[in-house]
Amino acid sequence: xxxxxxxxxxxxxxxxxxxxxxxxxxxxxxxxxxxxxxxxxxxxxxxxxxxxxxxxxxxxxxxxxxxxxxxxxxxxxxxxxxxxxxxxxxxxxxxxxxxxxxxxxxxxxxxxxxxxxxxxxxxxxxxxxxxxxxxxxxxxxxxxxxxxxxxxxxxxxxxxxxxxxxxxxxxxxxxxxxxxxxxxxxxxxxxxxxxxxxxxxxxxxxxxxxxxxxxxxxxxxxxxxxxxxxxxxxxxxxxxxxxxxxxxxxx
Amino acid sequence: xxxxxxxxxxxxxxxxxxxxxxxxxxxxxxxxxxxxxxxxxxxxxxxxxxxxxxxxxxxxxxxxxxxxxxxxxxxxxxxxxxxxxxxxxxxxxxxxxxxxxxxxxxxxxxxxxxxxxxxxxxxxxxxxxxxxxxxxxxxxxxxxxxxxxxxxxxxxxxxxxxxxxxxxxxxxxxxxxxxxxxxxxxxxxxxxxxxxxxxxxxxxxxxxxxxxxxxxxxxxxxxxxxxxxxxxxxxxxxxxxxxxxxxxxxxxxxxxxxxxxxxxxxxxxxxxxxxxxxxxxxxxxxxxxxxxxxxxxxxxxxxxxxxxxxxxxxxxxxxxxxxxxxxxxxxxxxxxxxxxxxxxxxxxxxxxxxxxxxxxxxxxxxxxxxxxxxxxxxxxxxxxxxxxxxxxxxxxxxxxxxxxxxxxxxxxxxxxxxxxxxxxxxxxxxxxxxxxxxxxxxxxxxxxxxxxxxxxxxxxxxxxxxxxxxxxxxxxxxxxxxxxxxxxxxxxxxxxxxxxxxxxxxxxxxxxxxxxxxxxxxxxxxxxxxxxxxxxxxxxxxxxxxxxxxxxxxxxxxxxxxxxxxxxxxxxxxxxxxxxxxxxxxxxxxxxxxxxxxxxxxxxxxxxxxxxxxxxxxxxxxxxxxxxxxxxxxxxxxxxxxxxxxxxxxxxxxxxxxxxxxxxxxxxxxxxxxxxxxxxxxxxxxxxxxxxxxxxxxxxxxxxxxxxxxxxxxxxxxxxxxxxxxxxxxxxx
Numbered sequence: 001x002x003x004x005x006x007x008x009x010x011x012x013x014x015x016x017x018x019x020x021x022x023x024x025x026x027x028x029x030x031x032x033x034x035x036x037x038x039x040x041x042x043x044x045x046x047x048x049x050x051x052x053x054x055x056x057x058x059x060x061x062x063x064x065x066x067x068x069x070x071x072x073x074x075x076x077x078x079x080x081x082x083x084x085x086x087x088x089x090x091x092x093x094x095x096x097x098x099x100x101x102x103x104x105x106x107x108x109x110x111x112x113x114x115x116x117x118x119x120x121x122x123x124x125x126x127x128x129x130x131x132x133x134x135x136x137x138x139x140x141x142x143x144x145x146x147x148x149x150x151x152x153x154x155x156x157x158x159x160x161x162x163x164x165x166x167x168x169x170x171x172x173x174x175x176x177x178x179x180x181x182x183x184x185x186x187x188x189x190x191x192x193x194x195x196x197x198x199x200x201x202x203x204x205x206x207x208x209x210x211x212x213x214x215x216x217x218x219x220x221x222x223x224x225x226x227x228x229x230x231x232x233x234x235x236x237x238x239x240x241x242x243x244x245x246x247x248x249x250x251x
Numbered sequence: 252x253x254x255x256x257x258x259x260x261x262x263x264x265x266x267x268x269x270x271x272x273x274x275x276x277x278x279x280x281x282x283x284x285x286x287x288x289x290x291x292x293x294x295x296x297x298x299x300x301x302x303x304x305x306x307x308x309x310x311x312x313x314x315x316x317x318x319x320x321x322x323x324x325x326x327x328x329x330x331x332x333x334x335x336x337x338x339x340x341x342x343x344x345x346x347x348x349x350x351x352x353x354x355x356x357x358x359x360x361x362x363x364x365x366x367x368x369x370x371x372x373x374x375x376x377x378x379x380x381x382x383x384x385x386x387x388x389x390x391x392x393x394x395x396x397x398x399x400x401x402x403x404x405x406x407x408x409x410x411x412x413x414x415x416x417x418x419x420x421x422x423x424x425x426x427x428x429x430x431x432x433x434x435x436x437x438x439x440x441x442x443x444x445x446x447x448x449x450x451x452x453x454x455x456x457x458x459x460x461x462x463x464x465x466x467x468x469x470x471x472x473x474x475x476x477x478x479x480x481x482x483x484x485x486x487x488x489x490x491x492x493x494x495x496x497x498x499x500x501x502x503x504x505x506x507x508x509x510x511x512x513x514x515x516x517x518x519x520x521x522x523x524x525x526x527x528x529x530x531x532x533x534x535x536x537x538x539x540x541x542x543x544x545x546x547x548x549x550x551x552x553x554x555x556x557x558x559x560x561x562x563x564x565x566x567x568x569x570x571x572x573x574x575x576x577x578x579x580x581x582x583x584x585x586x587x588x589x590x591x592x593x594x595x596x597x598x599x600x601x602x603x604x605x606x607x608x609x610x611x612x613x614x615x616x617x618x619x620x621x622x623x624x625x626x627x628x629x630x631x632x633x634x635x636x637x638x639x640x641x642x643x644x645x646x647x648x649x650x651x652x653x654x655x656x657x658x659x660x661x662x663x664x665x666x667x668x669x670x671x672x673x674x675x676x677x678x679x680x681x682x683x684x685x686x687x688x689x690x691x692x693x694x695x696x697x698x699x700x701x702x703x704x705x706x707x708x709x710x711x712x713x714x715x716x717x718x719x720x721x722x723x724x725x726x727x728x729x730x731x732x733x734x735x736x737x738x739x740x741x742x743x744x745x746x747x748x749x750x751x752x753x754x755x756x757x758x759x760x761x762x763x764x765x766x767x768x769x770x771x772x773x774x775x776x777x778x779x780x781x782x783x784x785x786x787x788x789x790x791x792x793x794x795x796x797x798x799x800x801x802x803x804x805x806x807x808x809x810x811x812x813x814x815x816x817x818x819x820x821x822x823x824x825x826x827x828x829x830x831x832x833x834x835x836x837x838x839x840x841x842x843x844x845x846x847x848x849x850x851x852x853x854x855x856x857x858x859x860x861x862x863x864x865x866x867x868x869x870x871x872x873x874x875x876x877x878x879x880x881x882x883x884x885x886x887x888x889x890x891x892x893x894x895x896x897x898x899x900x901x902x903x904x905x906x907x908x909x910x911x912x913x914x915x916x917x918x919x920x921x922x923x924x925x926x927x928x929x930x931x932x933x934x935x936x937x938x939x940x941x942x943x944x945x946x947x948x949x950x951x952x953x954x955x956x957x958x959x960x961x962x963x964x965x966x967x968x969x970x971x972x973x974x975x976x977x978x979x980x981x982x983x984x
Contacts, residue, residue: 067977067981068977071975071976071977074890074977076889076890076975076976076977076980077975077976077977077978078975096889096895096972097894097895097896097972100889100892100893100894100895101892101894103890103891103892104891104892104893105892109890109891111887111890111980113980115883115887115890115980116887117638117884117887117888118616118617118618118645118884119617119623119627119637119638119641119642119644119645120627120634120637120638120641121627124630124634124637127634128634128888128891129891129892131633131634132888132891132892132893132897133891133892160627160628162617162618162623162624162627163617163618164616164617164618164619165618178891
């Protein structure tokens, strides 16, 4: 991927053209915290479609709403208004337990702060994602898949380490292994390379690109414009709205 | 204080919970003040009433005989009083207490309402006994109530006080001798009583009951108060223990959760010493607020319980009193404890490697200790089981604290019913040897019944019931027919006394504790003076009693052929007796025994509820804080697909083992506590009481404890589930 081939588009305004092939369809998506004078707008009136196997980079300054949009797409937050359909499931307004099950089956999340469970080893953290999302996988198979996922991120040797015994970069890679082990249809990664050096960051990006090639829709939230330029589309946000969408046109 | 305000703004719910729990714990320590509050009231009453040092019933004595006693060495003053058992025309059984109202130096009547009697037909009654202006008719004489009041000696009875002169005619002389000694040591009082007995004997009078000695300003219920105080002290220690654990865990939490904040300050150049000082101030300010609420609460609790104790055992309502020593020690202990624990926690927080502390979200990185790393290498059970186990290992001090708190709650909850069942068992064992349906006893002193006069009745048996002292222990002395039908105790050793012999049977528990065996000669101090018997058997009667031949005892007491009790197989025997009597049936006695037990249960139940409540609150407070700290972990689990049911299951897996260990510890604590308390009773009374563990209460205690923990898990899960996962996780970041 190259930054030179980016195609600038006008920012979206009003409902997007109906795209029946879209894996993710967000319409008038708005998230506001608080009420009245204390109301704080996270995102406002967002329309966006994401396709299967597409790698979309969300960029923008701090407070622009990238993480809020990512949280809504991942189903860990609920919009104040608007609709959100992922893989044919309308998830806005879904009840918490159903949403949790849905996340377990369809979504992988990589957090900026890793959010590994501190009392579980790297392998167990990844295994836990399988247990919660793919209940029918046997213990042995679960372990093998978790190990394979860790090996993919280059952490096969550290599988028995606890998060406190690992560096930030290693913990982030465990988080990525945990997110991708269930082969989700949607993976939301919130600044996954923030704690990594350039080489490791690129490695992680390549991993995500590989997942996208296998049909996973990737939402990649980053400040790294160099990495973002390698995405299929770059969505730039500002003040809770989409400022521009740059389509590389590759997919 | 600004530290407290700042912390309060930061997490008002948790700070309030900590302060409230701490305050209640400090308040519970206030029960330690009960003995002082109660003792202070009694001392004040003794001082006010001029309670005599020796109280003894006598045959009627006149002014000359009284003067002879007053002239004895060591006697400061001797007064005669009259006690007459009467029944009003309304059927109220009471006693007329004749006092020399114009010239009293002892047992001074204290008025609470109205005035003293000025006429022979005027009386003052105990509070609640009639109303001023009412008339009681006794033997065709109308007595007008002109006031209410009482003396400490009769505080727990409903009696009527009259001027001495107006009742002297009924007895032919005073029949109660009260003496104040120059020196009120017990040995001096015994010497005076012996001398008084001899003087009266020389002049044809006698003691009809064993003297009551009140040495060193004591009161007749000092022994009861002391036992109650011992119990309260034990429960107070449990409360204090819980308070300390709670204080330690609250303080540690308040500091540890600031690990990251402190790390940031260190990274920005903050020096460790001022940071530690700041952390200590936070803990101490919260403890100070807890004390500000808890100390008045403690004073209130101690006064409420002291009031219950004194009203039950003495019939005296105490005023508000404060045990400043307990207040001061609670305050100093809490502040010192908070300072020490805070210093330790602050030192740990400021010594953590900076990089690790900056990464840490909740002050408890897992994997620092070898035990934690070892646990991570033992993949026992499923992933959720491992999460649960390791969560307990993550903060071992807190886990231990919660276990101790649960143990204290369960211990208190088990101890109280165990005391009840033990008291029940003791009561049952005390009455078990007696097979009568009714007991008729003389309400006047001495042995006024004529045994020969009762010979014709098949269903009755006359006996003697008196008191004596063996080895300075007061004992019940029973004079029984050798072939008695109404007393059939199991024998631990030997046999029953033979007819007409100076043989005796002694309570087995007392005999064991005092080292008396079958074959020993035993000396007993009776109202009439010393007497000697030979022990031929020991009885399993749960009491402290000596059983001898009735006629021998009556002769020893100076009334051959006399008796003062009649046992009967008929609940309402038709007896013609020469004096006023009390009749009590076996059912009434059992009910009375139950009422006495209920009163004790109420008092200790109240203390137990305070201790168990404080401990339960401490558990809930600690667990809430602990679970609150883990909200990010729970949110992470939700983010990767865990439903609330799984979260609840995880918390239950965590809490139930802790709860079970706590319950086990509590049951042991309760059982040991019961044994300690009963043991102290046995030692201080030289009797066998025996412990009956309230095993029937255990299922309820276990279920209640587990229910609280499961409910806690459900509440936390519910509160976690209400917040969007992203919001909680952002809070973590």
